[in-house]
Amino acid sequence: MAQVNLRKIVKDYDDVPAVRGIDLDIADKEFVVLVGPSGCGKTTTLRMIAGLEDITDGEILIGGDLVNDVPPKDRDIAMVFQNYALYPHMTVHENMSFGLRLKKVPKDEIQRRVKAVAGILGIGELLERKPKQLSGGQRQRVAMGRAIVRNPKVFLFDEPLSNLDAKLRVHMRTEIKKVHQKVRTTTVYVTHDQVEAMTLADRVVVMNAGLIEQVGTPHELYHSPATIFVAGFIGSPAMNMMRCGLEESAGALRLRLHGDISLPVPAERVARYRSHVGKANLLLGLRPEHLTETRAQTLPGQAPFDVTVEVTEPLGMETLVFFSLNGGEVCARTNPSANLQPGKRAPLLADLRYMHLIDEASGRVL
Amino acid sequence: MSAVLERPRTASLRRERRWALIWSYVFLVLFAVLFLTPPLYMLVTSLKTSAEISAVTLPWWVFHPTLENYFGLFDSEAYRTFFRNSLVVSLSVVAITMVISILAAFSLSRMRFWGSATLATGVFLTYLIPETLLFIPLFKIFAFVQDWTGIEMMNHWWVLIIVYPTLTVPFCTWIMIGYFASIPKELDEAALIDGASYFQVLTRIFLPVALPGVIAATIFAFTVSWADFLYPMAFTTSVDQMVLPAGIVTTLIKGDVYNWGQIMTAALLGAAPPLLIYAFLMDYYIAGLTAGATKG
Structure with missing residues (x-):
């Protein structure tokens, strides 16, 4: 069993807090991704798990054992770095077997394990090459191989794909997922790329300013964000945030976005939002795919309204349409066949069944 | 157009x-x-006889080439002693210098501890003090050591093995700090996670990766200890305790009589070992001096 538990982890650099007390339980064999903007403390957290950074306060347990004062080599972990960190003077085989040789594993056992892992990663042909003779993708595979071959309790990945070009990044993302399906090892993966986080993770940990904003499955984070930060960070294009007022009339609730735009709150949300009627600083959060062209049939919870289109971005499969509302820019995802034109008035459909009401003051999704 | x-x-x-x-x-x-x-x-x-050297002929041409100066030197017990002393002193100094400066550079560039940055600058500043200022204080130190321990330090060739590192260690440490600093931090972290101790990180990762830097520092240490003139002149006086640079000057110049043929031969032969080392390691040396200038 190799679960990882973080208990009130704090890290200060000369009184500047980098991580401000986080609790996280990672189950055995789970793939957890730490995601957040630069400086949010995700890499520091990973490095504390690795033992490369001292902990200012709190406890880290790996496999149930307290490892606060255990050096990296005795934590039974393996790490893949952003810049691969392959030993330049060693061949691929020597790179992969370095850890095993230090542990004085018998030669034939080393040979067997290196071959098996090279087979999994498709680098069997490269074993006698030096790192400088490899492409970026191949180096990344070798770095992963070096980690896998040691058969550690926990894999740690520190933004392993950010040095690759866009196409290779997508390919290697799939490779990493495949490898995790074959070698079920507890994995902690750090990235600033939310697409990478969503596609790889069993659970995603969204971090911001040294704290955890929300932990959940990719589906939960996307559809039920807990905070304004998570709502804005997860999803591309980002969720639209529109300033609004909540009004009640005859038992029904309406969202007033603008002088002439007032949208009905779906009946099933009325009870949840009633106590917030009249509150200031409310935002309507609506993802671009829930703002579309009008359809022949309007379902309950959907509401049409007119806007003046400012910019359109045709992407082939869909066309992004941008317009202004209350001084903010709003993005809608429309079908190219709707053919909305910049500068013209156009009817759009807001699907409020997927709406989020956000209290800007507290940053919480209501 | x-x-x-x-x-x-x-x-x-x-x-x-x-x-x-x-x-x-x-x-x-x-x-x-x-x-x-x-x-x-x-x-x-x-390649000239003393007679030809002093004769008024074209100085750039040998009319009667001879190897008598070379044979004369090889036959000279004193010259063989100088050469042997120089070799033992230089090789010992290189070994001592490299051990100290590699360990110092590794700790100063990688193990962050209180005052490490100041220490690194301090190491370099000591190199800036010229030896002409140091040899008199060193006399005092030798006298002090002799007073306290009874060990006589003046006029022994081995004392050079102790004083030369004061010239070589600071500069070599500085070269190695620069070279080690150009090795990505992730490389030692990867090795630490792979199970290496700090000493193994140094021997299995840093030294092979920084080999051009090690060679550059080695050549420097050898050249300095082989060619230094002031310290051996100041600290050794007996012929059997001298190294080449001091020995040539003191034994081949007698009063105002200069044995030019043998002086030139001795100097030429004395310059040979560093020349050979440069020739063999030149490529590494250049790579070492330009390390870190460009990425990768």
């Missing part, structure tokens, strides 16, 4: 390049002549 415009520009670029090349050759030839003339003169003179 653009082709018409571009032709003169290409022509002027070519002309500029040609002039740059011409000037490069002019200065390179000038410097080569300047630096190679003395050794050439030494070689020519070493």
Whole structure:
């Protein structure tokens, strides 16, 4: 069993807090991704798990054992770095077997394990090459191989794909997922790329300013964000945030976005939002795919309204349409066949069944 | 239109390049002549008899070549002693210097501890103090050591093994700090996670990766300890305790009689070991001095 538990982890650099007390339980064999903007403390957290950074306060347990004062080599972990960190003077085989040789594993056992892992990663042909003779993708595979071959309790990945070009990044993302399906090892993966986080993770940990904003499955984070930060960070294009007022009339609730735009709150949300009627600083959060062209049939919870289109971005499969509302820019995802034109008035459909009401003051999704 | 415009520009670029090349050759030839003339003169003179050296003939030509100066030196017990002393002192100094400076550079560049940055600068500053200022305080120290321990330090060749590192260690440490600093931090972290101790990180990762730097520092340490003149002149007086630079001058110049043929031969032979080392390790040496200048 190799679960990882973080208990009130704090890290200060000369009184500047980098991580401000986080609790996280990672189950055995789970793939957890730490995601957040630069400086949010995700890499520091990973490095504390690795033992490369001292902990200012709190406890880290790996496999149930307290490892606060255990050096990296005795934590039974393996790490893949952003810049691969392959030993330049060693061949691929020597790179992969370095850890095993230090542990004085018998030669034939080393040979067997290196071959098996090279087979999994498709680098069997490269074993006698030096790192400088490899492409970026191949180096990344070798770095992963070096980690896998040691058969550690926990894999740690520190933004392993950010040095690759866009196409290779997508390919290697799939490779990493495949490898995790074959070698079920507890994995902690750090990235600033939310697409990478969503596609790889069993659970995603969204971090911001040294704290955890929300932990959940990719589906939960996307559809039920807990905070304004998570709502804005997860999803591309980002969720639209529109300033609004909540009004009640005859038992029904309406969202007033603008002088002439007032949208009905779906009946099933009325009870949840009633106590917030009249509150200031409310935002309507609506993802671009829930703002579309009008359809022949309007379902309950959907509401049409007119806007003046400012910019359109045709992407082939869909066309992004941008317009202004209350001084903010709003993005809608429309079908190219709707053919909305910049500068013209156009009817759009807001699907409020997927709406989020956000209290800007507290940053919480209501 | 653009082709018409571009032709003169290409022509002027070519002309500029040609002039740059011409000037490069002019200065390179000038410097080569300047630096190679003395050794050439030494070689020519070493092949002459004393009579021919003092005769009024063309100094750049040997009319009656002879190896008598070479045989004379090889037969001289004193010269063989100088050579042996120089070799033992230089090799010992290189070994001591490299052990100290590699360990110092590794800890100063990688193990962050209180005052490490100041220490690193301090190490370099000590190199800036000229030896002409140091040899009198060193006399005092030797006297002090003799008073306290009874160990006589003056006039022993081995004392040079103790004093030369004061010249070589700071600079070699500085070279190695720069070289180690150019090794990505992730490399030692990867090794630490792979199960290496700090000492293994140094021996299995840093030294092989920084080999050009190690070689550059080795050549420097060898050259300094082989060619230093002031300390052996100051600290050794008996013929059997001298190293080459001091020995040649003290034994081959008697009063105001200069044995030019043997002086030139001795100097030429004395310059041979560093020359051989440079020739073999030149590629590494250049790579070492330019390390970290570009990425990768």
